Amino acid sequence: QVQLVESGGGSVQAGGSLRLSCVASGHTYTNYFVMGWFRRCPGKEREGVASIDSDLNTNYIDSVKGRFTISKDYAKKTLYLQMNNLKPEGTAMYYCATGGYAIWRTSLIPEAAYSSWGQGTQVTVSS
Numbered sequence: 001q002v003q004l005v006e007s008g009g010g011s012v013q014a015g016g017s018l019r020l021s022c023v024a025s026g027h028t029y030t031n032y033f034v035m036g037w038f039r040r041c042p043g044k045e046r047e048g049v050a051s052i053d054s055d056l057n058t059n060y061i062d063s064v065k066g067r068f069t070i071s072k073d074y075a076k077k078t079l080y081l082q083m084n085n086l087k088p089e090g091t092a093m094y095y096c097a098t099g100g101y102a103i104w105r106t107s108l109i110p111e112a113a114y115s116s117w118g119q120g121t122q123v124t125v126s127s
Contacts, residue, residue, distance in 0.1 A: 001026050001027075001028060001116075002024060002025070002026040002028055002029045002033075002098055002115075002116040003024070003025045003026050003116070004022050004023070004024055004096050004097070004098060004116055004117065004118035005022065005023050005025075005118055005119070006020060006021065006022045006094065006095065006096050006118045006119065006120060006121040007020070007021050007022075007023075007121055008020040008021045008121060009094060009121030009122045009123045010122075010123065010124070011124040011125075011126065012086055012123075012124075012125055012126070013125070013126050013127075014086060014087055014088055014125055014126065014127050015085055015086065016086050016125070017082070017083060017084045017085075017086065018083050018086065018123060019080060019081070019082050019083070020037065020080065020081040020083065020094055020096075020121060020123075021078055021079070021080055022035070022037075022078065022079040022080075022081075022096030022118055023076070023077060023078050024077045024078070024079070024098060025077065026116075029077065029098065030101075031072070031074045031077065032054045032101050033054065033098045033099060033100060033101065034051065034052065034053050034054055034098065034099045034100070034101070034102050034104070034109050034113060034114070035051070035052050035070075035072065035079045035096065035097065035098045035099075036048060036049075036050060036051035036052070036070075036096065036097050036098075036108070036109055036114060037049045037050045037051075037070060037079075037081045037094060037095070037096055037097075038094070038095045038096075038097060038111070039090075039092035039093065039094045039095070039123075040092055040093050040095070040120075041089070041091065041092040042091065042092070046095070046111075047061065048061060048108045048109070048110075048111060049061050049064055049068065049081070049094070050064065050068055050069075050070035050081060050108075051070065051104065051108050051109035052070050052071070052072060052079070053102055053103050053104045053105070053109060054101045054102055054103055055103050055105075056072070057103070057104060057105045057106075058070050058071075059104065059106070059107055059108045059109070060108070061108065063089075064083075064090075067083065067084050067085045067086075068081060068082065068083050068084070069081070069082040069084075079096055079098075081094070081096075083123070086123075086125045087125060088125045088126065088127045089125075090123060090125045091123060091124050091125050092122075092123060093120040093121070093122050093123075094120060094121050094122075094123055095117055095118055095119075095120045096117075096118045097111075097114035097116065097117045097118070098114060098115070098116050099113045099114040099115050099116070100113075100115070
């Protein structure tokens with residue numbers, strides 16, 4: 001069983017930055033597991049935002065490319081999402097997720113590949 005705890009959400013004005021963190025724990029977790037960030041915007045379906053595979057290949061949804069960066073700190077078992085130049089449409093509950101070992105070099109890791117989810121952290125961007 002893997003537990004994920006997100007933090008770092010908050011309220012910012014458009015153009016601002018936030019860094020989300022997701023700490024993983026549990027005896028079955030390894031640093032080679034795939035991890036990703038998802039979000040659920042008001043009135044919309046949950047969507048994948050960024051992912052990092054077991055070889056540290058990263059992928060992003062088109063709308064955040066060049067503004068968001070996903071990264072991992074192995075020693076801290078922590079996943080990050082640095083979000084710069086935030087836009088009001090980025091207002092959402094953000095979730096991190098992890099799955100097993102997999103390689104996805106050129107596309108976002110699909111939701112079906114994830115088996116553990118955090119509770120989410122709210123991000124609100126005002127115009």
